Amino acid sequence: MGGDENANLPADFFLRLPPAASRLPARRLSDATMNSRRRPRILVAKPGLDGHDRGAKIIARALRDAGFEVIYTGLHQTPEMIAETAIQEDVDAIGLSVLSGAHLTLFPAVMGLLRSRGADDIVVFGGGIVPPEDIAALKQAGVREIFTPGATMESIVTWVREHVRPRA
Numbered sequence: 001m002g003g004d005e006n007a008n009l010p011a012d013f014f015l016r017l018p019p020a021a022s023r024l025p026a027r028r029l030s031d032a033t034m035n036s037r038r039r040p041r042i043l044v045a046k047p048g049l050d051g052h053d054r055g056a057k058i059i060a061r062a063l064r065d066a067g068f069e070v071i072y073t074g075l076h077q078t079p080e081m082i083a084e085t086a087i088q089e090d091v092d093a094i095g096l097s098v099l100s101g102a103h104l105t106l107f108p109a110v111m112g113l114l115r116s117r118g119a120d121d122i123v124v125f126g127g128g129i130v131p132p133e134d135i136a137a138l139k140q141a142g143v144r145e146i147f148t149p150g151a152t153m154e155s156i157v158t159w160v161r162e163h164v165r166p167r168a
Helices: 054-065 079-088 103-116 134-139 153-163
Strands: 016-019 041-045 067-074 091-098 123-128 145-147
Touching: 016 103, 041 054, 041 079, 054 067, 054 091, 054 123, 054 153, 079 103, 091 103, 091 153, 103 123, 103 134, 123 153, 134 145, 145 153
Parallel strands: 041 067, 041 091, 091 123, 123 145
Antiparallel strands: 016 067
């Protein structure tokens, strides 16, 4: 893939959610993260044809409010678009949200594309309607964590805070 795939996209295609650090106490991010050169950058993406993005937007906002830089790509992203955006935006993690049942296809596709592009150091986590019996296969594919319905915002933010660091 070349670097011009996004040249024809509308200017508002990527919704950037800047950290709301002015409203947050410094303890929200770990001392190691706060002392690093930059805040961790998280890409939140909705792969596939799933048209429900309320949960992804809530997660993006919770991560932003916790002090992370968040980039939300919007709906109907292909695995190629997600991997390319992650690399171009130099993200530290990708949060994938799938409610359509296509997680066993879409999540491993993103992982494979990241590996093929030398970006397998990007932490990938996901959530949505994922049956418990599919979680092991997703983790074997390289997805670090899966959050299912009922996961709290606090548990997701805590996991990201503990497992995502700015990449070198």
